[in-house]
Amino acid sequence: MSLADLIEKYIKQQIHRSENQAIALSRAELAELFSCVPSQINYVLATRFTLERGYLIESRRGGGGYIRIARVTKADRLSMAERLVLEIGGQISESEADQFLASFHELGVLTRQQVRVIRAILQRETAQIAQGKATLRASLLRSLVMLVMQCAKENEV
Amino acid sequence: MSLADLIEKYIKQQIHRSENQAIALSRAELAELFSCVPSQINYVLATRFTLERGYLIESRRGGGGYIRIARVTKADRLSMAERLVLEIGGQISESEADQFLASFHELGVLTRQQVRVIRAILQRETAQIAQGKATLRASLLRSLVMLVMQCAKENEV
DNA sequence: AAAGCGAAGGTCAGATATGGTCAGAAAAGG
DNA sequence: CCTTTTCTGACCATATCTGACCTTCGCTTT
Numbered sequence: 001m002s003l004a005d006l007i008e009k010y011i012k013q014q015i016h017r018s019e020n021q022a023i024a025l026s027r028a029e030l031a032e033l034f035s036c037v038p039s040q041i042n043y044v045l046a047t048r049f050t051l052e053r054g055y056l057i058e059s060r061r062g063g064g065g066y067i068r069i070a071r072v073t074k075a076d077r078l079s080m081a082e083r084l085v086l087e088i089g090g091q092i093s094e095s096e097a098d099q100f101l102a103s104f105h106e107l108g109v110l111t112r113q114q115v116r117v118i119r120a121i122l123q124r125e126t127a128q129i130a131q132g133k134a135t136l137r138a139s140l141l142r143s144l145v146m147l148v149m150q151c152a153k154e155n156e157v
Numbered sequence: 158m159s160l161a162d163l164i165e166k167y168i169k170q171q172i173h174r175s176e177n178q179a180i181a182l183s184r185a186e187l188a189e190l191f192s193c194v195p196s197q198i199n200y201v202l203a204t205r206f207t208l209e210r211g212y213l214i215e216s217r218r219g220g221g222g223y224i225r226i227a228r229v230t231k232a233d234r235l236s237m238a239e240r241l242v243l244e245i246g247g248q249i250s251e252s253e254a255d256q257f258l259a260s261f262h263e264l265g266v267l268t269r270q271q272v273r274v275i276r277a278i279l280q281r282e283t284a285q286i287a288q289g290k291a292t293l294r295a296s297l298l299r300s301l302v303m304l305v306m307q308c309a310k311e312n313e314v
Numbered sequence: 315a316a317a318g319c320g321a322a323g324g325t326c327a328g329a330t331a332t333g334g335t336c337a338g339a340a341a342a343g344g
Numbered sequence: 345c346c347t348t349t350t351c352t353g354a355c356c357a358t359a360t361c362t363g364a365c366c367t368t369c370g371c372t373t374t
């Protein structure tokens with residue numbers, strides 16, 4: 001078992017024991033506890049406590065800084081995705097669209113395959129027109145994502 | 158929890174308890190209470206009691222000086238924004254326009270996305286003409302901001 | 315009045331305390 | 345071997361906190 005695995009197990013135990021499925025920890029202290037460099041903690045968080053796997057990380061630097069890890073439910077993620085849809089502005093660039101797609105994937109509302117398909121559609125459609133690419137891209141993205149989320153909801157029932 | 162967090166919490170509690178959602182305090186006394194330097198209080202005010210977060214600060218120096226912190230409502234901020242619109246002169250530079258946009262964002266009447274869009278429009282439109290850029294910029298800015306505020310009002314109802 | 319004084323609050327640069335990132339080394343797995 | 349995962353360290357970003365120095369205001373003394 002690697003060090004990363006041990007740290008993962010430790011953190012999961014702490015969360016499990018906690019009242020509200022969320023804990024706050026000090027990166028430096030945790031690193032001290034496991035006798036490793038602080039960035040090792042970031043590695044564990046990045047590889048094992050992703051949104052996709054149901055964990056939410058938030059942190060603050062500076063004096064009194066902390067790292068908070070919270071379990072999120074499927075419903076939490078769906079509502080986060082809904083909020084994210086609202087944040088798609090009137091016009092977006094291709095790279096912004098990619099960022100949104102990555103976020104939706106992380107939130108577990110789009111599979112990798114669906115991300116690929118949507119990206120292809122965006123490219124094909126915006127290639128057709130001379131002007132207003134960013135606007136078309138934004139509205140298409142919104143529609144497609146909402147469509148997939150709609151489908152997912154129906155399949156649940 | 159950092160000292161700044163504690164002071165923030167204390168101040169919010171005081172405001173909450175107050176009659177009219179406003180309190181007056183002495184910087185020196187508050188610093189004494191938390192055993193810190195007075196400028197720490199300024200730090201807390203600057204980082205946590207901004208307009209954007211719904212607080213209004215006013216103060217006076219000299220003997221009998223004070224710091225007053227008041228909660229401002231959404232309506233208050235809207236009317237402040239309206240007054241701000243009137244302060245846009247007949248001509249403004251790009252950086253002045255940016256300052257206005259930042260203020261409107263602080264007042265919560267423009268989202269970050271809307272600020273970006275408006276800035277883009279200003280740049281695109283003023284690039285079209287040789288003279289009178291500052292004048293066009295001022296009138297466009299006024300119109301666009303008023304438009305957004307109008308939309309916001311309608312969506313409320 | 316004008317000048318001087320003490321009592322507020324304001325500003326800002328820099329020290330301190332955290333956490334973040336990334337390239338590359340080391341280890342593990344196939 | 346080659347690839348993937350783990351691990352480290354140098355360098356970066358940001359929040360907090362302090363202290364020296366500045367500004368403003370009311371009051372008192374000339």
